[in-house]
Amino acid sequence: MLKLFRYLKKAYVPVICIVILLVIQATCDLSLPTYTSKIVNVGIQQGGIEDAVPDVMREETFLGLEKVMKQKDVDRMKDAYKLYSKKQVHDSKYKDYKKGRLYVRKKITKDEREKLDTAMSKGMINLSAQMAQQIAANPKAAASLSNSQKKMMKQMEHMNLKDMPDSIISQAAVSFVKSEYKAIGIDMDQVQIHYLLTTGAKMVGLAFLIMAAAVLVTLLSARLAARLSRVLRDHIFQKVMDFTNSEFDKFSTASLITRSTNDIQQIQQFMTMMFRIVVYAPLLGIGGIFKVLTTNAKMTWTIAVGVIAIMLVIFVLFKVAMPKFKVLQKLIDRLNLVTREILTGLSVIRAFSTEKHEEERFDKANMDLMKTNLFVNRAMTFMMPIMMLIMNGLTVLIVYVGAHNIDLGKMQVGDLMAFIQYAMQIIMAFLFISMVSIMMPRAQVAAERVNEILDMEIMIKDPKEPKPFLPEKKGEVEFKNVYFCYPDADEAVLHNISFVAPAGKTTAFIGSTGSGKSTLINLIPRFFDVTRGSILVDGQDIREVRQSDLCDKIGYVPQKGVLFSG
Known part of the structure; x- marks a missing residue:
């Protein structure tokens, strides 16, 4: 099969374009579950607040956090925030806050923000616990708090950071940030709506990008495969035109017709699929596994179960159906041969009254091809329902295990949704590869038959230095x-x-x-x-x-x- 790629040497530009488009498509596909997770975790559960690194804090909150955080974390926090005076606050978007100065976050890197999130979330829980103890000792101060603030502080008072999962620590810190924003006068409903609309717009943009990439890849792949089939047919025709009787003795006319039509069609269909899948499926599978490990490594065994089940199904199908694929092309040859003989010698058949015998010959060749095709197609029809059963069974398993982790506080709902989507992408990648594996044997047989003609050494050749006639x-x-x-x-x-x-x-x-x-x-x-x-x-x-x-x-x-x- 690889020998045929030599006829695509001048087509490197569309091949490179296809690879680039597939990389873009796979990247976008792998990004969508992350945004789904963010919409559920951040947009719905956390009210649009991403982490424990607020955009703005009151001065007293900032000073309170300094007292309960480690010095290196305090230094990191000071580098990330800038103190606004009352005049600067009045001139900023936080002008509704009239009670003092504010600390506004600067632009920081993603890595700096993650480190700050871990430190500040623990600091916020410790500060809330201290405030809860102070309020408990001062009933007048407690009266000035809202019900949500009282509930939050009561929960945090009994929290032990050592026993708490990171997701629970993060959610508790987000509650602190919400109360801080409300105290400053920020409309939390507007924050949530803005986050949902922004993230949703990004998802829609990614979906359109995926659609555009998929359409372009399909178009380029189809054109490239059609170009290859045209070149192959042209080379076969030119080669056959140079054949002498010695070469024609090795190939029947019916076989040459089949090889230049049906065999090349099989190669074209395979090449159309191959360009779209051979690059895309590994990218999707490897990327999905990497994303799964970053989402929740403890649940990867569920995907391993699904992959093993799919590989077993593919192995069984290969054992059952693959030998028949190799027989198909020879049966097509046989049918073409019988058809050609009957049509060419029709007058002889009538003269000797052998119509019945020839009908039986044709019927046998036709029935053999039909039975083989039916066997292969029936074997393949079992594949998709079994794959869907495995995928749905895997989804149920992931939901069962994920629900247990959510109950223990080790996982968030959005992470579970993303995990399911990544699992389906990994399974689909293996499904795509299996589809190529099923098409490949028949295309491989067709390619070998085409190469037999193209690689045939012509026995009678022109001399290197021809002489003139006398x-x-x-x-x-x-x-x-x-x-x-x-x-x-x-x-x-x-x-x-x-x-x-x-x-x-x-x-x-x-x-x-x-x-x-x-x-x-x-x-x-x-x-x-x-x-x-x-x-x-x-x-x-x-x-x-x-x-x-x-x-x-x-x-x-x-x-x-x-x-x-x-």
Whole structure:
């Protein structure tokens, strides 16, 4: 199959474009579950607040966090925030806050934000616990708090950070950030709506990008595969045109027709799929596994179960169906051969009243092909329902295990949704690969059959340095001690033939059937080459001149006339 890629050497630009588009499509596909997770976790559960690193804090909150955080974390927090004076607050988007100064977050890197999130979330829980204790000792202060603030502080008072999962710590810290935003006067409903709309718009943009990439990849792949099939048909036709009778003896006419039509069609269908899947499926599978490990590594065993089940199904299908794929092309050859024989010899069939016998021959060839096709297609029809069963069973398993982790606080709902989507992407990647694996054997057989023609060594070739004919001997044909033996035959047909057929005279050969008359004539236009001796036309050995020049000298009337359309 790889040999055929040599005919796509000049098509590297569309191939590179296809690869780039598939990388874009796979990247977008792998990004969508992350955004789904964010919409559920951040947009719905956390009210649009991503983490424990608020955009803005009151001065007293900032100073309170300094007291309960480690010094290195305090230094990191100071580097990330800038203190706004009352005038700066009034001129900013936080102008509704009238009670003092604010700390506003600067632009920081993703890595800095993650480190700050871990430190500040723990600091917020410790600060809330201290505030809860102070409020418990001061009933007047407690009266000024809202019910949500009282509930939050009551929960945090009894929290032990050592026993708490990271997701619970993060959610608790987000509650602290919410209360801080409300104290500053920020509309939390607007924050949530803005986050949901922004994230949703990104998802829609990614979906359109995936659609555009998929359409372009399909278009380019189809054009490239069609181009390859055109080039292959062209090369096969040119090769067959150079065939001598020796090469034609190795391939039946029906087989040559099948190889230049059906076989190339199989290759074209496979190439159309291959360009879209061979690059895309590994990207999707490897990317999905990487994303799964970052989402929740403890649940990856569920995906392993699904992958093993799929591989077992593919293995069984290969064992059952693959041998039949290799038989299909030969059966198509056989059907074409029988059809051609019957249509060509129709008058003979009628003359000898063998219509019934020929109908039975055709019916047998047709039935053999139909039964093999039915067997293969029935085997393949089982594949999709079994794959869907595995995928749905895997979803149920992931939900069951994920629900247990959510109950223990080790996982969030959005993470579970993302995990399910990544699992389906990984399974789909293996499904795509299995589809290519199923199509490949038949395409491989077709490619081998096409390569047999393209790689066939032509026995009769033009000389490297052709010689001209001798004008003084124009029209003269001479045989000198000619011996000829058909390829793979045990003995020669012609033995030591020598004669001269002078110009302007008629030379006739008379003999019984099978005596070698047609063979002798077929040696002159080099349908075969002599085994020993030489044939001279116009005084020149026919092996030392171009075949086209030789044929220009010859008028040939075959025993069986062939009519061409037009």
